Amino acid sequence: MTEDSLHIDFEEYDLSNGLHVILHRDTSAPLVVVSVMYHVGSKNENPERTGFAHFFEHLMFEGSENIPRGKFFSIVQEAGGTLNANTSYDRTFYYEVFPSNYLATGLWLESERMMHALVDKVGIETQRSVVKEERRQRYDNAPYGTIVEDSMKRAFRKHPYRWPVIGSMEHIDRAEEKDYRAFYSGFYVPQNAVLCVAGDFETEQAKEWISKYFSTISKGQFPLDSVIEQEPELTSEIRDKVYDHVQLPAVVHLYRIPAFASPDYFAVQLASELLSNGNSSRLHKSLVDSSQIAVQVGSFPFEMEHPGAVLQFAIGNADTKAEELEKLMDEEVNRLAVDGLTQEEFDKLINQTETRLVNEKSSLLTIAEGLSTYFTYFKNTDMYNSEYLNFISIKKDDIQRVVQKYFHKNNRVALFWLPFEEN
Amino acid sequence: MLEENTPIEDFRKEKPLPEIPRAIHFKEEKSFKLANGMTIILIENHQLPRVTAQLFVDRGIDNENDKAGLEQLTGRMLSCGTKYDIKSEWDTKIDYLGGSVNTSSIGGYASSLKKHFPKILSLFADAVQYPAFPINEFQNLKRQFLSNIMAQKSDAGDIMSNLTKKVIYPENHPYSEVLTEETIQNISIDDCISLYEINFRPEISYLIFEGDINLDEVTQLTYQYFGKWDRKGEVVRKKFEMFQNNQNDVSFVEKPGSVQSLIRIGYALDYTPYCRDMIAANLMNTILGGYFSSRLNMNLREERGFTYGISSVLNMDEHLGSFTTTVNVRNEVTSEAIRQILMEINRLRTEMVTENELEMVKNVVSGNFIRSIENPMVIARFALAKKKFNLEENYFENQLIRINTVTCDDIFTMSKKYLREEGLHIMAVGNKDVVPQLAEYGTVSLFNYKGQKIDVLK
Incomplete structure (x- = not known):
């Protein structure tokens, strides 16, 4: 029964310019999602010009040849719709959610910015200050705000995962209009994009509009010649201290793990959940409830197209030392590597996964993003429907095996996150 | 970025006209009362095999005075062990079924896949009606609260929230009360128990079900898990004066x-x-x-x-x-x-x-x-x-x-x-x-x- 409710019906095809189209019809509510995922993220950036993919997330709302500055937002808002976008190391995801009678409007908007977005000085200057404030607000001025940035830059020395998605202030300041134009014409082309329409629509009508608005967008020069250097394996632990404006010490362990959806990935995800998902999870029980030395623990794998990382952390209680936190974190991970897990714990992981996957299916937007992601990385949309199978085909011993294989000292960055001595 | 070979397409110059909107459909609710006065509301939604129940105790607000934080601590204590399960067992049972349960001083929620829901609801019902208030968990929670208060010092949003309470609300209003080390230290386990006794009463409670469940199932489940919860009598709700400040x-x-x-x-x-x-x-x-x-x-x-x-x-x-x-x-x-x-x-x-x-x-x-x-x-x-x-x-x-x-x-x-x-x-x-x-x-x-x-x- 669960498998039935987890299955998402869709159809897909390519336009002659290479744009991939995915349609998922669900008429239960009079709403429709129009989304475009571009296969460009921070890993496609020039190391001297970091933050471009994210910067485009801002620029792409500025307008187009036919949409004057500022109108992109108001057209969506006037229609009672909503819109946003997000950027990762690997891809950028743009979307609108409309009352379903505005499907054509959504398609027109996305086609306009794919065909000829407004990339000019005025927009660049405005968004430059906005993005710098975003960086200050979300990272520099937030306690523990640069944990990911500080651990990733130590775990990756060659691969572009070494710089943060938001980019550096310096690069944002230095970039010029021509740099942005080159980036736009290089990556924001139909054969590097997936259009997904999800929700309440008539299929033939949707296809007709998609053809009308998207089929005349020219191909551009993709693929660009860009070689991404593979990151060699870590050979020994990288250890450091970071001082921040925080009150409670924290320990961060960033382990290198395989790419999203590669054979060991889902087992790593389950191992992560065993460690920190729920009050009965290993790290929570040991650090927060039994020894009571931590206020919060977590273990999260990043969904990355190339081999990436899992972030484990613990934030200590007021009188705890980082060394004590690390000792118990290591004890729990080692215990899992040596003794494995019980059948009951394994069943729990499967039950939790089932719940999580069912919950994800409650949002059209999450479904659109999931389908688009699998096509973007693997050219195989149906992998979205085999996620549940992937999880339930994992064996109990696989979890112990991946913990041994990836969660060991020589494969990690260990950071002590410590309070500045403030007077 | 117009390329030379881009065709001139006049239809692009104007935004498309919308079609006729589809009618909005309101999901219907059903409701009834248990003999103990508890109001049950149901919104059926069979799209996915899952169910959520939310409890809301309509208790009003009250001052905490020198014990600011009492409400929050009491709410958390309900998830710290029941008459039937110590905390770790209760946690393990919920996690095992992939469910989630949360408690606050004025209610909480329980949610899971349909097939596990009766068990998850019963664990939630235990927390609401038979909390054990163990002293060791109370000490641990207090310690966490104290650490979190200390952490506020570095978080602009937390600081602003404290400042707002003090600056915009009048001194005697519950909304002006800020948690500090002192107010947390002042709270005893007996304070939590008394607050629980005052707040949690079936006759002022609403339990709202949403999801893949029908009226018969809800009737049966609520009778079974909340039917024995005794009335405690009406509670006096405090009134607070509306207030206006006139100076910048x-x-x-x-x-x-x-x-x-x-x-x-x-x-x-x-x-x-x-x-x-x-x-x-x-x-x-x-x-x-x-x-x-x-x-x-x-x-x-x-x-x-x-x-x-x-x-x-x-x-x-x-x-x-x-x-x-x-x-x-x-x-x-x-x-x-x-x-x-x-x-x-x-x-x-x-x-x-x-x-x-x-x-x-x-x-x-x-x-x-x-x-x-x-x-x-x-x-x-x-x-x-x-x-x-x-x-x-x-x-x-x-x-x-x-x-x-x-x-x-x-x-x-x-x-x-x-x-x-x-x-x-x-x-x-x-x-x-x-x-x-x-x-x-x-x-x-x-x-x-x-x-x-x-x-x-x-």
Whole structure:
């Protein structure tokens, strides 16, 4: 029964310019999602010009040849719709959610910015200050705000995962209009994009509009010649201290793990959940409830197209030392590597996964993003429907095996996150 | 970026016309009462095999005085072990079924896949009716609360929240109470037990089910798990005076190392849920700071690049409402940001909005409403509001019509009533170098991170 409710019906095809189209019809509510995922993220950036993919997330709302500055937002808002976008190391995801009678409007908007977005000085200057404030607000001025940035830059020395998605202030300041134009014409082309329409629509009508608005967008020069250097394996632990404006010490362990959806990935995800998902999870029980030395623990794998990382952390209680936190974190991970897990714990992981996957299916937007992601990385949309199978085909011993294989000292960055001595 | 071979397509020049909108369909609610007075509400939704139950105890509010934090601690203690299970066993049972259960001092929720729901609901029912209040878990929780209070010192948002409580609400109001080390230390396990006894009563409780479940199943489950919960009698609900401040003031908390100022301008006001003004006042606030193209966001973000974003909130509350607008800006533009916010507030108070602008926010607010009712939890909230505030049966079905009938005159009336020139509190958290910029708006009062007044910065 669960498998039935987890299955998402869709159809897909390519336009002659290479744009991939995915349609998922669900008429239960009079709403429709129009989304475009571009296969460009921070890993496609020039190391001297970091933050471009994210910067485009801002620029792409500025307008187009036919949409004057500022109108992109108001057209969506006037229609009672909503819109946003997000950027990762690997891809950028743009979307609108409309009352379903505005499907054509959504398609027109996305086609306009794919065909000829407004990339000019005025927009660049405005968004430059906005993005710098975003960086200050979300990272520099937030306690523990640069944990990911500080651990990733130590775990990756060659691969572009070494710089943060938001980019550096310096690069944002230095970039010029021509740099942005080159980036736009290089990556924001139909054969590097997936259009997904999800929700309440008539299929033939949707296809007709998609053809009308998207089929005349020219191909551009993709693929660009860009070689991404593979990151060699870590050979020994990288250890450091970071001082921040925080009150409670924290320990961060960033382990290198395989790419999203590669054979060991889902087992790593389950191992992560065993460690920190729920009050009965290993790290929570040991650090927060039994020894009571931590206020919060977590273990999260990043969904990355190339081999990436899992972030484990613990934030200590007021009188705890980082060394004590690390000792118990290591004890729990080692215990899992040596003794494995019980059948009951394994069943729990499967039950939790089932719940999580069912919950994800409650949002059209999450479904659109999931389908688009699998096509973007693997050219195989149906992998979205085999996620549940992937999880339930994992064996109990696989979890112990991946913990041994990836969660060991020589494969990690260990950071002590410590309070500045403030007077 | 027009390429040479791009065809001229005239249809691109104009935005497409919408089709005829599809009718909005309201999910229906069903409700009944248990013999002990507990109100049960059900919204069926069989799309996915999952169920959520939310409990709301309509207890009103009360002062915590020198025991601020008592409500929060008590709510958390309900998840710390029951008559039948110690905490770790209770946690393990819930996690094993992939469910989630949460408790607060006025209710909680339980949710899981349908096949595990009866068991998850029973574990939640145990927490609500038979909490054990073990002393060792109480000590651990207190310790966590103390650590979290300490952590607030580095979080501008937490500091602002404390400062807001102290500055905008009158001293004797529950909303002015801030958790500190001292107030947490003052709380005993017996305080938690007494508060629990006062708050948790079936006759003032609403239990709302949403999901893949029908009336028969709900009837059976509620009878089984909540039917033995005895009445405890009516509870006296406290009344608090509405309050209005008439003077402007400026408050500041230093957070060392800040690269941005967190600014908030606001005040408490009389604005109660589902009052007559609600629709028009909400449209008025939307124009000011309630959507992306709001006046505040267009000015401070899109025109000046001062911030990642600014919004304003007109918060309705039966005990005391508030208006606040909040923004993070780089240190150098602190004073100018405040000037622009005050200017925008004043502009809305003194100039009539145009038909076009009103039409735009009507669409925004209607769109938000249409999208929100697809979420069954929202329908659950509506069902609760109808009961709690005695709204007419088809109140929410008429929401779009009410939005549409608001005029520019109505907006003008609302902005004069709810926006102020006098009685504004200007609050900021940030680097001490910005204090001279704040001084342009009046004498700057200094506070520590707990919202307590201090004489000088360190």
